[in-house]
Amino acid sequence: MNQIPVTIVQEHKLPIVSKIIDRGTHSFVGILRDHPTCVLKRPRQNEDTLKSEKRALALLGQHPYIVQLQRTSESGLCFEYHPFRSLRHYYAESGPPSLDQRYRWYHQAVSGFAYIHSKNLIHHDISARNVLLSSDLTIKICDFGSATQLGEEIHGLAEFRYSFGRVSREWKATFMYDLFCMGALFYEIIVGKPPFDDLNRAEVVERFKQQTLPSLDAIEHTYATIIANCWNDKYSSFQELEADLPSQVQEYHNGLSESTILS
Numbered sequence: 001m002n003q004i005p006v007t008i009v010q011e012h013k014l015p016i017v018s019k020i021i022d023r024g025t026h027s028f029v030g031i032l033r034d035h036p037t038c039v040l041k042r043p044r045q046n047e048d049t050l051k052s053e054k055r056a057l058a059l060l061g062q063h064p065y066i067v068q069l070q071r072t073s074e075s076g077l078c079f080e081y082h083p084f085r086s087l088r089h090y091y092a093e094s095g096p097p098s099l100d101q102r103y104r105w106y107h108q109a110v111s112g113f114a115y116i117h118s119k120n121l122i123h124h125d126i127s128a129r130n131v132l133l134s135s136d137l138t139i140k141i142c143d144f145g146s147a148t149q150l151g152e153e154i155h156g157l158a159e160f161r162y163s164f165g166r167v168s169r170e171w172k173a174t175f176m177y178d179l180f181c182m183g184a185l186f187y188e189i190i191v192g193k194p195p196f197d198d199l200n201r202a203e204v205v206e207r208f209k210q211q212t213l214p215s216l217d218a219i220e221h222t223y224a225t226i227i228a229n230c231w232n233d234k235y236s237s238f239q240e241l242e243a244d245l246p247s248q249v250q251e252y253h254n255g256l257s258e259s260t261i262l263s
Contacts, residue, residue, distance in 0.1 A: 014042065016075060021085065026145060031081060042076035050077055052155070056144035059119050065112030067132060067142040082140060084133035087189065091128075096192040101137065105189050106223065108139045110245060113178065114238035116141070120150040122173040125158050126181040128188045148173035161194040165205035175237060182241070183230030190219050222246055 017030030017040055027050070032038045043050055054077065057069045070078045084090050087105065096102065109131065116123055123130075124146040132140040146156025154173050157163055162184040166177070188194050195214045196204045207213070213231055216224035226244050228234075235241045 014075070016040065017042075024143075027076070032078070035078075037081050038070060038078050039081045040073075040076050040078055050145065052147055053077065053144040056121055056147035059121060060116065060144075063112065063115050065108050065139050065141055066115070067140040079142070082132045082134055084135070084137070087128040087131045087133060087139070088194075089129075090133055091192050097137075102189050103223070104137075105131075105139055106186055107245065109141075109182070109185060109189070110238065110242055112139065112141045113182065114242060116147075117175055117178065117238050122148050122150060122154075122175065122178050124148055124154060124156050124173065124177065126178055126185050127159055127162055128185060128194070129159075131185070150175070159194075160201045160204055161196055164195075164208035165201070166208065176233060179230055179235045179238070179241065180233065181230075183227045186223065186227045186230070187214065187216075187219075190223060 014030070016033055018033040018036070020028055020030045021039065022029040027041055027043045029039050029041050032040055041050065041053075054069075054072065060066055062068060067079055070080060072078070113123065113126070123141070123144065125143060130141065130143040132142050134140055146154070146158075148154050148156075150173055152173050154171050158177075158181045162181045163177075166180060184195050196207060199207070213228075216227055219227065222244070226241065229244065230241070
């Protein structure tokens with residue numbers, strides 16, 4: 001049987017990139033040498049691993065809480081460079097910000113992912129590592145490589161500390177999967193670390209099977225309730241989740257500044 005040759009992209013042999021800032025299973029991200037305000041997302045192999053991402057970004061268009069694709073090329077996808085990088089990287093480098101700031105991110109995440117679902121698109125890899133921060137600390141949801149239209153066959157899963165080993169029924173994309181994983185994103189935003197960060201994969205999955213979830217005692221009651229509802233499949237849509245947010249978030253959507261929300 002003839003084997004199809006696979007070309008592995010060698011990161012150090014890509015002269016248009018000056019520095020690699022992130023590495024994933026299927027791609028890497030580097031700062032463009034001649035355009036240091038931009039980054040290139042490049043697949044590791046010659047397979048069309050960015051096809052889903054390009055399709056998702058074209059469907060979503062522009063949104064204040066979603067990363068913007070600047071251009072495409074034979075080398076990959078080009079995005080604006082956000083030096084603060086991801087929420088997880090920010091916490092590792094700078095520690096947790098004020099509680100007010102964390103609540104702002106909580107609200108922004110709800111708005112951003114609600115918009116994604118309004119397009120019948122499931123992100124399928126929700127994580128603090130896939131939420132970037134702009135220079136003014138506004139979130140920018142990124143990495144749509146696992147994104148799938150509602151009802152389509154899935155081709156990627158969230159990290160195990162977010163999904164707790166859960167998979168969608170019949171491997172079809174559903175809103176419920178993202179809503180479940182939102183609980184872990186909210187938890188990491190507030191607490192500053194992923195759920196069960198001291199346990200390995202098998203231990204995390206076993207805790208979930210036993211319905212033993214992380215303690216929420218240290219989190220303000222309203223936000224803790226939303227996290228618990230995500231993990232217990234109480235929401236079928238982001239509209240239901242938004243209804244449980246403090247009333248100030250509605251004021252924000254009506255045009256007041258974010259400082260008004262949580263002051």
